[in-house]
C-alpha cells in the first residue's frame with residue numbers, strides 16, 4: 001500500500017492487532033482521530049464476543065475526543081494509557097485498577113517516547129487536512145505529539161478530515177528537537193515567533209493509507225462562568241494590576257491558562273478588566289474565551305498546542321480565518337510547554353487545583369489521594385518555571401462537603417517550592433517570601449471557606465512545632481471523614497458551607 005491508498009476505517013482497524021501500541025493525534029478533542037478509533041472499538045466488541053482478547057496500549061498528546069478514550073474504554077479496548085485523559089469511563093476503569101495509566105508532564109513525553117520508555121509505537125493514527133505524495137502531513141487543530149508519533153511509529157494511518165479549514169497550516173509551527181546535548185537554544189523570543197515548518201514530514205514508506213472523514217472535533221462546551229469563578233478572577237486581576245503599579249511585574253508578560261471552567265472564566269474576566277493591558281498568551285490550549293478577546297483587541301496573539309474550542313468557536317475561527325490565522329501559532333507540546341521557553345518569556349501561569357495544603361503544596365489530580373481526576377497535564381511544565389505561578393480553585397467542592405484548603409494534601413503534584421500564589425473566591429494568598437507558619441495563616445484567613453477556618457486554625461494550634469507544623473495523627477482527618485462519611489466535616493450543614 002502507499003500514501004495514496006484509500007481505506008475504510010474498518011479496513012484500517014482490521015490491520016491493527018490485539019496488544020498493539022497505538023498513538024492517536026489529538027490534544028484535548030482538538031485534532032483527535034475519530035473514525036479509526038471508533039472502528040477499533042467496534043472490532044474490540046466483536047473480538048470479545050467471539051471470546052478473543054482485544055486491548056491496546058493507547059497514547060495521545062493529552063486528552064482526546066470521545067471517539068478515542070470514551071468509545072475505546074466502553075469497548076474495554078484500552079489496557080494502558082498515557083499521558084493524560086479526561087474521559088468518564090476511562091477514569092473509572094483506571095480507578096478500579098483495570099487500566100494502567102501513567103500521569104506525566106506533557107512537555108516530557110516526546111523525549112521519553114524517543115528514549116523508548118513506552119516501548120515501540122506500532123501504529124500512529126493522525127488527523128490531517130492534507131497529505132502529499134512525498135509524505136508532508138498537515139495536521140488539523142492540534143499538533144500535540146503527532147510529529148513524534150509519526151517519527152517513531154512503524155506504520156501511519158492518516159484520517160483526512162474535510163471538515164477542517166485547509167488554512168490551519170498557517171498557524172502550524174512544527175519542529176522536533178534533536179537529542180541533548182545538541183539542542184541549542186530554542187529561539188522563541190516572543191509568543192508568535194515561528195521556528196519550524198507547517199507540516200510533519202513522514203516517511204512515505206510507513207504510510208499505510210488514508211481514511212477520508214468529514215466531521216468536526218468532538219468538543220465539549222464549558223460551563224458559563226459562575227459568580228465563584230468571576231470572584232476568583234477579580235482577585236487575580238486586582239493582584240496583577242497592583243503588582244504592575246508597584247513595578248514588580250512588567251505589563252507585557254505572556255499568560256498561560258490551564259484547562260477547565262475556572263481557567264476559561266479567569267481569561268474572560270481578565271479581558272473584561274479595562275485596566276488590564278492587552279496581552280499575549282504562551283499556553284497549551286487555546287480556549288473559547290480567547291476568541292472574543294482577540295476580536296476585541298484584548299488578546300493580541302496566542303501560542304498553543306491545540307484549538308481546544310467549542311464547535312461554535314471553531315466555526316467562528318474558520319469563518320474569520322483571515323483575522324485569526326496570523327494571531328495563533330500551534331506548536332508541538334514539547335515546545336508549547338517547554339520549561340525553558342516559559343522561563344525565558346516570563347510566563348504568568350494560572351492553573352487549577354483540586355486542593356491546596358497549609359504550606360502551599362497542590363493536588364491537581366487525585367481525589368483523596370487515590371482517585372484520578374484527569375492528570376497533571378501541562379500545569380507542572382508552566383507552574384515551576386513561570387515568572388508568577390498561580391493556583392486557583394473554589395474554596396469548597398460538592399456543595400461544601402469538601403474543603404479545597406486542607407491540612408496536608410493527600411497527593412502532591414506541585415510542591416511548595418513551585419506554588420507562589422493561591423486564589424479562591426474569598427481572597428488571594430501571596431506565599432512568596434513568606435515562611436511556613438505565615439503561609440498557613442494566609443491560606444486559612446484569605447482562601448479557606450469561613451466554615452472550615454475554625455477547624456484549620458485548631459489543627460494548626462494542636463500541631464507539633466517544627467519548621468512545618470503538622471499533627472500526623474490528624475493530617476488526613478478531613479479526607480478520612482470524606483471517605484467514611486461523605487463529607488470532610490460531617491456536622492457542617494451545606495448551607496453553612498456553601499459558597
Ligand code: 0RQ
Pocket residue numbers: 028062063084106257258259260261262263284285351352353354355364365367368373374375376377378379394397398402403404
Ligand atoms: O466535579 O463536575 O462532578 O461537579 O472536580 O471542578 O471546579 O469545575 O473545575 O473544570 O476547572 O477542573 C483540577 C480537575 C479542575 C482541572 C481540575 C470536582 C468538582 C467538579 C471539576 P463535578 P471545577 P475545573 C493544562 C493544565 C489538572 C491539569 C491541568 C484539571 C470537578 O483543572 O484537571 O491543570 N487540572 N492542566 O466538584 C473532589 C476536591 C475537588 C473536587 C473540585 N478537592 N475533591 N472533587 N472537585 N475540587 C491543560 C492540559 O493539560 C491539557
